[in-house]
Amino acid sequence: MTDSFHHEGGLASTAPRPVRKKFAKPPVKVACLPCRASRTRCGGQEPSCSNCLAKGRKCGYLPSKRGGPRKKKQKLSPSPSPDGDLSRDEAYVTDPSAELDEAPGMFGQIDVLSLPGAGLRHLDFPQVASIFQGYFTGDDNSSHVHMSQIPSPLSTTQCLVRTYGSEPEILNAYYDFIHCYFPILPPRVSPQCRDRPLQFNTSPSNSSSEPLMMYKPRSPLSMAMSAILALIPHPKDPEPTSPSSVLQRRTYSHAFAQLANSIIDSECDLELSSTDPGQALSAARPSVDREKLHPRTPEDLETLLALLVLSVYEYSQRGNMLKMRYRAGQALALALDKYLHCSLEEDTFSEARRRAWWMTYYCVIQGSIVSTTPPTIVINDPQFTTPYPRFSADAEGWSILMQAQQVLVSATSFIADLNKSVYSQSGMHYMYERMQQLDSWITSVVAQVDMLPMISSESDFGDSRETIAAQSIRAISRIKLSSAQIKTHRLRAFSDIPIFIKRHCDLTAADPNDPTSEMKNSSLHRSNEPTNVGCSCSSLDQFQRASSAEYMTPSDSSTSSDIHPIVPQYPQIPFASGFPYSPQHSTKICLRAALAIARMFEGLPYPQPLTDTTQSDNRPLPRTMPSFACCLMQSSYAMFMIYYKARVANQFSTDSESELAAESTDHLVKELRNGLERIIDAVSNYSHAFEALDGMRDEIQGAYQTAFPRVSL
Structure with missing residues (x-):
């Protein structure tokens, strides 16, 4: 039987196979966006292809960037251009026609910003090259001193x-x-x-x-x-x-x-611990x-x-x-x-x-x-x-700082528990109630921060540093409260972004069409963080939740799969309807909070010692004690996500909405860019002294240069 099996196998292996063409009809040069997103072969008809006509969906095309000779990346040069010096606002022009094919790569630099300890470099452990090394625009030879070097x-x-x-x-x-x-x-x-x-x-x-x-x-x-x-x-x-x-x-x-x-x-x-351990605990402490x-x-x-x-x-x-x-x-x-x-x-x-x-x-x-x-x-x-x-300049300053710390640790615990509930698909009603309670608590403490400080009757010995410390503590409290707002609302604000669901696979529900299916194994990533800030929040009203299939891109499955396991895409999120806040409302809160963090960090005082000399490089002295630097990462994460969300909303707007959408998106992108520049300036100032924060600076700068390649810092 064995010989017969080998004989038959050998005959089968040598039998001629019919020659099959890869395509009976050559593929079109440019596929419409819905077909590309759903990975369906497009007929290329205009104004609507046959697939979109059959499914009754809007059909649209964007010019393809594929094909043609490869172009080398241009190094960012600080030297002026031949056309003259351009300001940052003039150098950047919003490109609403940018392809969605870029989104997974850009997102790969964004989602890492929300992880615990994001960007920290470790002097006590061997360094591993960043997973995003080589993806950032610009020269591979960084001018910064890396701890691994x-x-x-x-x-x-x-x-x-x-x-x-x-x-x-x-x-x-x-x-x-x-x-x-x-x-x-x-x-x-x-x-x-x-x-x-x-x-x-x-x-x-x-x-x-x-x-x-x-x-x-x-x-x-x-x-x-x-x-x-x-x-x-x-x-x-x-x-x-x-x-x-x-x-x-x-x-x-x-x-x-x-x-x-x-x-x-x-x-x-x-x-006595080394000579008479039995009597050591009863002996008095050494003076x-x-x-x-x-x-x-x-x-x-x-x-x-x-x-x-x-x-x-x-x-x-x-x-x-x-x-x-x-x-x-x-x-x-x-x-x-x-x-x-x-x-x-x-x-x-x-x-x-x-x-x-x-x-x-x-x-x-x-x-x-x-x-x-x-x-x-x-x-x-x-x-x-x-x-x-007590601060003599702010009697309530310490109380507000401790309340802000309590709020932030509660928000951190909430997002971890929420991820677990989404993963297990249980206890969501309780999480919705916690979200409302946490949001109300944050609002209450923010109101206290916004009140004018009460002056204490105690003397501060004429020390201006104590007054500045009281002001800094208020600013740090606002930073922490804003970070807590981002943590509380980030899932609701960004869960309508399919790549967010795909990457943060602990947020993906089982396929509703297959009750026996189970989610693939994934680690629960527990993410890490307002003053009334004038911003273009009204432009966020155009954001409408779309199905995941409409936003997916063909290169999704191959991007940064080493960070997050690949999970199937699902058109709906079963738990989304129970949230007490809409995606638009939560996105506005995240935007205000992120911009507030940027402004509060910018407003923190620089050290001002009495000295006869000035710093040799004329830069401000670095601020110190950045134990709350994770709030910088939360702010940048939220702003990059909103930037991505604005791009997608702009690309899927109808012709009648496109002009208004482009104008509002330009204004929003300008605010986000300014906020990110403040964040980069703040973390760069810290990194002049603290090496572990080099990584935070590099991660944010890399994502910034990818999002705004035509702007140099």
Whole structure:
């Protein structure tokens, strides 16, 4: 039987096969949009092809960009064009006829912006080339210093690193560079002094060797502060962006951070733990014998405050969210051990204890927000009875910041639970109710932010930094509330974009025509974030929800399949009808929130130390402590999605609507472009000091250059 089988198989394999033409009729040069979207062969008849006539749908054509000689990408040059200098507004012209074939590639650069830890680069782990490398327009050789490209330590260039020669000078620099964004200490007790970083040249050395320190801080808090301050370019560094300077700042910063951790560990050790463990827990804690860094802050709080600074350092410089949460968790353990969460005493150190507790609370929740993990504490625990600290310029500032933090972590939890409900197709009614409650809560806190601040009767010792800190805290609160709005409404706003459903496959429902079908395995991507902003929200009224088949493009299935599993396309979303808000309403909210985030970041103050010299490159000094940089990514994500949505709506508008649609789209695109430029400016300013944010800048810039290839930043 076996021989017979092989014999028959051999005959079958050698039998002549009929020659079949690939096409009985050559394909048309240009297919209509509906046929291309549904991957159906088009007859090419005008004004309507036979397929569209049979299905009663609108038929339209766009010129094809396929075929012809390949063109090399033109490098973006900062030099003026032959026609003269053009402004950004003049250089960009909205092209409503751009093909939908570009959408999947553009979307591939957008959807990554919403993921937890989006754009962060990690100094503690080997770097992997970006999945979008080579897709961005422009030269592959970036002018920025990438963390994966470690500068050569063999350079003979002399570098300057921002270090200080005494504890008072470090404390003064804290108020100049950190306090406005991260007020962990009470107000100054002495006037502002001149900023005088040490001026000694440091030769680049191997990262394994310990850098030379002219002065070694005594407190773990001054050590942690020095780790942040060392990242800020020295005012007399002739080449602050050179690879050798970046490496030296990184080396010194990490050395300070490691020394701070070493002191923290030693101060938390019990003296008898190594000799008599049985008696160690009953023994008294070792006393701290050193001079206070701040006269109104107890020495035993400095260890806790150092952990809070190091938590931000791990996120913004090292790109390590796990260590960020770990340091905040250590601080929480110390705070609970010292009963800071229920401290009601009124004495010289009351304000210090209150700031220590509520900034610990803030950092613990921030770790949950950026990593999209459940908080390790109950956010409204009745045991947390410590009064809020006070700003003399804004009596309600601390209360608003903590409410904004609670709102944002609740919105983060909501979007994760919503994704799970959509995936399982259960509990959606409860999620709709939560969405309404969350939206009302956000609106209530926004109203508080919009009210004029109440002036406290307490003195601020004449320190303008405390007033600026109060203003910054209000702006940061608005940023967080706007991010919460995007998280609350992003699914409803963008679920009518088929590629959004296709990429975020946890949002795709089973095929309604096949009750036995199951969704393909997919990971649940839990995404990460207003002032009254004048914008072209009215132009969003033209957006009408269309079926997925009308928007799909032939190249969808082959784009970035390594990020999200490919899932079937479905014409309807079964859960969409139950939402308490329409897609148009949620899109408007996301637009206002995204533009508000851009404007709030632009309005954050720059450090303004007293100094006799100016920065060598004439750029503003970098802002610090960007633990909430994920809000930048949320804002850019929302604006890119709305830009994509506007393009699609414009291309599918009827002839009678096309002129009005083009005008409103031009105005909307201009606002989105300006907002994205503000976001890029903000993240670029942060990245001058914090290397982990280089990745955020590059991701946003890459998507921006793809969306607006004719505009140079």
